[in-house]
Amino acid sequence: MKKQLSDYQSYTLNDLINDKSFMLWVSQPTDELDIKWISIQKAYPSLTSIIAEAKRIVLSLRFEVEILDKKEQQELWNTIAARTTLSSIPVRKFRLWSSYAAAAILVGVLFAVGLLYSSFQQVTIQTPYGQMQIVNLPDGSKVTLNANSNIKYDRSWEDNEIREVWIEGEAFLRVNHLHKNGPVKDHQRFVVHTGALNVEVIGTSFNVNDRRGRTEVALLDGKISLVLRNQEEKSLILVPGDIVEYAGGKLNKKPTNVVEYTSWKDGKLYFRDVPLSKIFNYFEDIYGYKVSVDDPKILKRRLSGTMSSKNEMVFFETIARTLNLSITPNKASHELIIKAK
Template identity: 75%
Template sequence: MDKQISDYQSSTLEDLINDESFMLWVSQPTEELDSKWNTIQQLYPGLAPIIREGKEIILSLHFETEVLHIKEQQNLWHTIAAKTTLNRKPQRKIRLWSRYAAAAILVGVLFLAGLLYSTFKQITVQTPYGQLKTLTLPDGSKVTLNANSKIKYDKNWDNDKIREVWVEGEAFLEVNHLHKNGPVKNHQRFIVHTGELNVEVLGTSFNVNDRRGRTEVALLKGKIRLALNTEKEKSLILAPGDIVEYIGGSLNKKPINVAEYTSWKDGKLYFNDVPVSTIFNYFEDIYGYKAKVSDTKILTRKLSGTISSRNEKVFLETVARTLNITITKDTDSHKLIIKAN
């Protein structure tokens, strides 16, 4: 049964390269397929990098075969038959055998290439605007991705390599603790690469936010070590309840209510005397709509309280009612038109 367009909104790279419609669109495009996949890209812009990567993979495996017209085949056969003698039959058999052998070798090479790709390829998971996704890593660790976020990791993790993931956007991680005693081995280490920071973990729950040129890491429980990519010899240790902000080339650590900071994964947002500009920045990151205000004083006002983040309409209505403003969503320009009442 054909998939509906809505079924593609949280597709992974693996999903796409195994999807018949996607493969046909890349290799043998038609007007109908173009229309379908253009619609998917417009509805789910977050899929764009995955679609590009999927197209590159499929096109890299493209083969061209020259096919003779039936009449040309007959003429060629008659020519060969007229010139073939008994003495030349063994040579023809050798040629046929050579072709079969070459074909078998080609099939074997392609199979091996596919097996290697399947074994060592990197998995990319990206969430569209307005949606969360929870996934399990190869070691059993859990990750919750916020909307408009991405994580990359190797499909298979072995006992000789460090467990590594790359995060863009925001993610909450619950890392499986493998180290019990003795020296820490490579496969027991877990490192998150985000922005300019490397976060090394030993059995922990923490939040990573890498947006707008600023990276924040908040530790819920356990222990993590932060280091800059350019200064790996220097590191900063976080204890539960700490948050570190990296901006402008410096690290700043401070205490915070981490439970409130990570509440987004449960569909709630806690604000404590937060500027309205920060709230609208968050909405842009999660839903893709930029705020346009008639009076900039609106952005300097502050809010405290709890807002549901599961539904953008409820989110906007709550903010509008609290601030006594009107918020109109312009879908054409992807902007929020904000006016004071």
């Protein structure tokens, strides 16, 4: 049941820190919560100093509420409620002391739980259609995440742990080289999990593309080992210039220019006799557009050239002029209507 304004008249420090609305107002303020808590302070000026003290305690925790999903938040609140339930004390003079004691217990619980979650939670970054993002990993490695892609990794990497990331979509990685000499230790290993592959790295630059049931890995420099998750005893070693595709349960090397293959991160696309059907798949993967053609023969046309992908409308117009097509975006259905002129 929603609280009435009068319900807050006798609030103590302990009541405030146990109030979900108050905790959200302090950690994730909104206009609605601002109006509510300003109204409470105006109605009951005696609460102003208590509210200020409660805010100071909560903010000192620097507890990151956003790393918890709804289920985890509810579990956390249940834990706090279970550990801070106090018996009512009829003697008035002990009330203030018990409130501060309860607050201190709650602070300890919150701080411990906060540290636990912040240490073990994974960071997840998702890029929207048409936008790339640079991601700095805990060890200083850098990832350029293509549009409509996501990456997951642990918030912190311990000295005795393997550095691991999980990628869906497409990403270009420049991995920080930690191994200098001697046997490779766990923290010097770097493993990318993508599709059905594990890509193990020791200081290198490479591209990963995991879309449409197909995974491609292109190596620019360094050395990587590809391992199928269901065949961990076997591995395929890649050297600079190698591109490997995994599809239909098989690994195959492809004769492709690696530099051109990774040019997307610089806002350019290179096409060498590529069928339009594959380019239209790119439209859907990167920009989110479904493609509708009035003549299936259009899909068999092939394209060669270098084009800028920084502006999707310019990109579409360039292809339309090159192949004498009409490409009309339908913003309502997010569809590209393609016709031959």
